[in-house]
Amino acid sequence: MKISLFLLLLTLSASPFTSGAQKSAQQNALFPYPQQVSWGKETFTFNNETQLIYTNNDAKKVAHYFSDFIQPATGYLPSLLTTEEARLQYKLANSANKIAFLLLEKSSEEAVEGSYHLTIDANKVTASASSEVGLFYAAQTLRQLFSSDIESRMPINKAQWLLPSVDIIDAPRFKHRGMHLDVSRHFFDVTFVKRYIDWLAFHKINYFQWHLTDDQGWRIEIKQFPKLTSVGGHRAQTVVGHTYDYQSVFDNKSHGGFYTQAQIKEVLAYAKELHVEVIPEVGVPGHSTAFLAAYPEYSCHKNLVKVEQRFGIFEEVLCPTEDTFTMLAKVYQEVATLFPSKYIHIGGDEVIKKQWLESDFVQQLMKEQGLTNGEEVQSYFIKRVSQIITGLDKTLIGWDEIIEGGIAKDAVIMSWRGIEGGIASSEAGHDVIMSPYQYTYLDAYQSRSVDEPKAIHGYLPLKMVYGYDPVPADLSPQHQQHILGAQGALWTEYIESPRHAEYMLLPRLSALAEVFWTQPTNKNWSRYSANVDHIITRYQKMGLNPSTSAFTASTKIDVVKSGELTVNLTADIAGKNIFYTIDGSEPAPYSKATYLYKNAITVTQPVLIRVAVESAQGRTLFSEVNVALAPHKALGKKISFAAPPKTGEERLLDGIMAYQQYYNVDDFAVFYDEDLDAIIDFEQATEFSQVQLGIDTGKHRQLQPPVSVEVLVSNDGINWQSLLRLTPTQIKGPLLTLDFEQVKMQFLRVIAINAKNSTDPQIPKLPLYIDEIAVY
Structure with a gap:
């Protein structure tokens, strides 16, 4: 029985x-x-x-x-x-x-x-x-x-x-426990995709979102439109470094690939055996450069375009014509026939409306449909695609931008820009999958270590992943029922190899799996973190390349007074010894220059602190993080601006130079539309003879420098004397040092001209980043 x-x-x-x-x-x-x-x-x-x-x-x-x-x-x-x-x-x-x-x-x-x-x-x-x-x-x-x-x-x-x-x-907490893989930015073969599904199944993750199309490549065979892969599946070259670097460099190597329908069926059969449902993402109407490189007639401008060689957000967008929707019906018909999943993800994110609003056809369409802006044109487009998806007996999933201008009926919203889209959609009665990039995008940096490989941007350490709860605290129980679950993402702009992908995923995937599966009352960071060693060892025995970034020490710097800083070192993973040097040398076991951290460190001179953590086995130090400290005379002093930065004002006088760490926008004061024009008040006449200006990052990013820098002084804050001015040929980052004859003044003024104001058409209009104004 x-x-x-x-x-x-x-x-x-x-x-x-x-x-x-x-x-x-x-x-x-x-x-x-x-x-x-x-x-x-x-x-x-x-x-x-x-x-x-x-x-x-x-x-x-x-x-x-x-x-x-x-x-x-x-x-x-x-x-x-x-x-x-x-x-x-x-x-x-x-x-x-x-x-x-x-x-x-x-x-x-x-x-x-x-x-x-x-x-x-x-x-x-x-x-x-x-x-x-x-x-x-x-x-x-x-x-x-x-x-x-x-x-x-x-x-x-x-x-x-x-x-x-x-x-x-x-039993699982959520019925939707998902993970995404972008194969458009960098193509990964069938063997890797199967291994990826293996890892998901091992972590009890039951949905795999396969990001198959984007500006940089179309990866799914559509038999009725072969040029989508023969043309759209290949790009001539790829940007080297970060796509937003001041000076772009390309590798001059073609990159491409796509999956035949036979290969897709092979992957689907494999996933089915491991109880993983594969959701195809074929994105419209934006991120469509590869699509339009193959079939430019479906744009509003009809011009020839190339598969995009850079990463980012681009203007190419599908035109909302009847021909476009007829074609998309055929594309999605083939997709629906291939994939047994009840879901089709149609993207819908990051649509630039410029080409629509410049189109005579779209202007006429707006009049006919009573549309007043680009967001409503987007909503019209998504609703038409939703009719196609529904007609195929499938359910549409879209990124949270599809709620702008009105949500398509029965659409499931994937909230990636934060939790707000998920809250609004669930309160409107739509099912939601939470995927806020701040907690679930595993292409972000894992630590502040100089050892981290290149990543897109942002900072998502293991502890931050583990601490995420997909159900917003202020959502009513009634609306919480619409939270189907959550999903992680691995975007591959800067992930070119399987080993790099493994490094970015693991062990953060184990933390994310616990977010999906384990009830909040059973989650325990102390218990989980105490076993990260074992988790990493298991991955290594699986032949994988997990990151040890979770063991990297964190630094907290406090301004005590002018010319003095204190440094506190901590580690998210308890029980590990932290070692450091202050002479610029590498921390090493038994080195006389290497100290065991016990108490806060007081710094009164410019110094590079290099910090490393002991491995589980001891003796070996890893995950080094460097912090260049500048305990200068302007710390703690009042600073004012002709026009303040949009963000990061506090970074200009915090005593921390950003150039020894990977790029993080939070390390800089960012001037999007203005020049730096700052006045520091020393409160009384003070002697100084040098100003240092941090203008760049030391790893993976090349930030735009100012086109000129000038140092001025005054004793009344009204009448200014210029001490030194650097021209473009003299400006080379990441750190500018401006030396002059010693003066004794109350006010110091620093002006850095943003390159966006330059008349040189070769200079891109990028923000001006300044990370410190150090005065000695």
């Missing part, structure tokens, strides 16, 4: 296992962490005699999956019992040394797909669930309960493998 999983869980709630039992750190290293875990004191011995049993054909799939997984490391080929044999075994008194995969009758009380129960004692392992996917997730948890050696694809010389006794009752 079958019993329901719901009744089984009730029965097991009075388990003899106790959460207070002693357990190793390895036992705690489960990710995402289950909802209920009770550790026992015994161990189960997995050896060459262990049998795998299952209840029916669906359970047999999971048993075979598990058997295939453990064979390379263990060398064992365990026997698998048929359904009838399994039933017979469970009627026998001796059922020891068995791992059972039991598919149970589903109870009407169960609501969450993926629930499972896993119990291990000295005699047996029992995984039970009311669905195949639940049983599959139980197998993933069981996999993590083995030592990380089990991940080896080569034989490990062990006669037996020990599993801790445990009782786990588990």
